[in-house]
Amino acid sequence: MTNSHKMKKISRKERERLARKEAIIDAAEEVITLKGFKNSTMDEIAEKAELGKGTLYLYFNSKTSIYLAICDRGSKLLNQKMAQVITMDIKGIEMVKEMGHVYLDFIKSNPIYFNAFNFFENSLSEDRLVESAIVDDLQEHGVEAMTYVVRALQIGMQDGTIRTNYDPKELGIIFWGASRGVIQVAYMKENRKSLKILSDINFSLESLVNSFIDIIGSGIKNDQ
Amino acid sequence: MTNSHKMKKISRKERERLARKEAIIDAAEEVITLKGFKNSTMDEIAEKAELGKGTLYLYFNSKTSIYLAICDRGSKLLNQKMAQVITMDIKGIEMVKEMGHVYLDFIKSNPIYFNAFNFFENSLSEDRLVESAIVDDLQEHGVEAMTYVVRALQIGMQDGTIRTNYDPKELGIIFWGASRGVIQVAYMKENRKSLKILSDINFSLESLVNSFIDIIGSGIKNDQ
DNA sequence: TTCAATAAATGACCAACAGTCATAAAATGA
DNA sequence: TCATTTTATGACTGTTGGTCATTTATTGAA
Structure with a gap:
């Protein structure tokens, strides 16, 4: 009785703690969306x-820790959407393509996560990122996203829509990396007027990604 | 006479100034290679x-300005190597593939530029990067690299090794973005023990990139 | 209700560091 | 030789991430 009462209290405290954490992340997202990570101060987020x-x-x-929490939120959200694709009643090749579109939509509707993901990857190779708990978590989410792609590829290999001459894991890495790269370049093009690299080219983000998915699709699809 | 003498003096001063600038960039490369950009201080670079x-x-x-100068150096170097590919006596499709390999080799032998490029792109979307002079320069180098890819694609379309159903500029963006993405993911995999996303997968960076180039190659190559 | 004990919140404070500037040293050329 | 201009310097400043002694709120037993 006393025990369960106590348990309940602890549990409520836990919930409150979690809620406050989320509230802080909310605040940080707002501030960082507005000013960018580097130009946002802890005082501003606190206020x-x-x-x-x-x-x-x-x-x-740390400040970095908060940004990684934003990352975490984003990757969970993305994974949810990826998971949905697996449940669709479509051929494997279509699943793979759909995942490309899902990623594109995600980045377009949540640009802050685009920056946050880039920050995370950059930090992985530059800083000493000691926050092992959250870093492990984030990596776990990466593995999960990858798993969905690999599963879709395997489905496609079984239903005959995808060639079987590559290892699905290898293909997964490639498809994932390539999608990210194309969307990154295309996204930069669309959002930065000052990105002159493509200024005289007028393909929309969508049409670029569609063509990419076509190309890589015809590179992996089973023709016979 | 006096004029030419004066001119000569100015020119020597210019040269000395340039040399010192390069020396500072050298020093910065060393320090940043060792400690990463964020953890390097101006005092360390000065020392x-x-x-x-x-x-x-x-x-x-600014400190950022120095890092962008490193970027600049890297992109010039990369462009030199890309330019060489265009002069080779090979089919267009082979040129395109070779460019993928060139980029891979470049990143592997100059990891500092890998981080510097990422930093630059990240800054473009996060910071207010006011250094318009060097930023313009960097973007110009991006355009140049892209031009090489597009030219190789055009050559391939003319010699019949590449399909003509895509706009070469569109294809260029896609190939470039996808290559960067794959190499980025694969590079991370190889260099970060802690990058668990691929820990149970044992493809080498080379084999991944080779497969990627195969796949996208067969997606764009003219089959008939 | 009261009160001691525990937990949560706070903002003044500190250290680190990018960037500045008054001063000094060196180079120039008459 | 020396006045003038150019280049170099490091003590100093402002900003900001992170800390901690102190304050405030919560809890639960008497």
Whole structure:
């Protein structure tokens, strides 16, 4: 009785703690969306969250930590959408293509996660990212996203819509990396007037991605 | 006479100034290679260059500015190598593939530029990057690299090794973006033990990139 | 209701570091 | 030789991420 009562209390506290953490992430997303990560200060995030700066550090170890939490949120969201594709009643090759579109839509409707993902990858190779807990979590999400792609490829190999001469895992890495690269370049083109690299080219993000998916699709699809 | 003498002096000064600038970039490359951009301080770079910190600011506006100069160096180097491919006596489709390999080799032998390029792109979408002079220069190099790819594609379309149903510029963007994406993912896999996303997969960077080039190659090559 | 104990919140404070500037040293050329 | 201009310097400043002693709120037993 006392025990369950106590348990309940702890559980409520836990919930409150989680809620506050989410609220801080909300605030950080707003501030960072507006000013970019580097130009956002902890004081600004604290003010937006209606908390003292010191309080933020009761919930997060560092500024980077908060940005990684945003990353985490984004990758969970993306994975949910990827998971849905697997449940669709379509051929494997169509699933793979659909995943490309899902990723594109995701980036277009959540640009902050685009930057956050890039930041994470950049940090992985530059900084000493000691936050092993959240980093492991993020990597786990990466593995999960990859798993969906690989599964779609396997489905396609079984239903005969995708060639079987490559290892599906290898193909998965390739498709994933290539999609990200194309969408990154195309996204930059669309969003930065100053990105002159493509200024005289007027393909829309969608048409670029569609063509890409066509090309890689015809590179992997079973022709016979 | 006096004039030409004066001209000569100015020219020598210019040369010395340029040389010192290069020396600072050298020093910065060393320090940043060792500690990463964020963890490197201007004092460290100054010490490595055997100069006072204030002196660095006679040659560069900011720490970021130095990193962009490193970027600049890297993209010039890469463009040189890309330009060589165009002069080779091979079919268009082979040129395109060769460019993928060139990019891969470049990243493998100059990892610092890999990070620098990523930093630049990230900054373009996050910061307010006011250094318009060097930014324009960098974008120009991007356009140049792209031009090589597009030219190779056009050559391939003319010699019949590449399908003509896509706009070569569109294809160029796609090939370029996809290559970067695949190499980025594969490079991360190879260099970060902690990158668990692919830990149970044992394809080498080369074999991944080779497969990718195969796939996209068969997606764009003229089959008949 | 009261109150001691525990937990949560706070903002003044600190250290690190990018960037500045008054001063000094070196180069120039008359 | 020396006045003038150019180049170099490091002490100094402002900003900001992160800390911690202190304050405030919550809890639960008496």
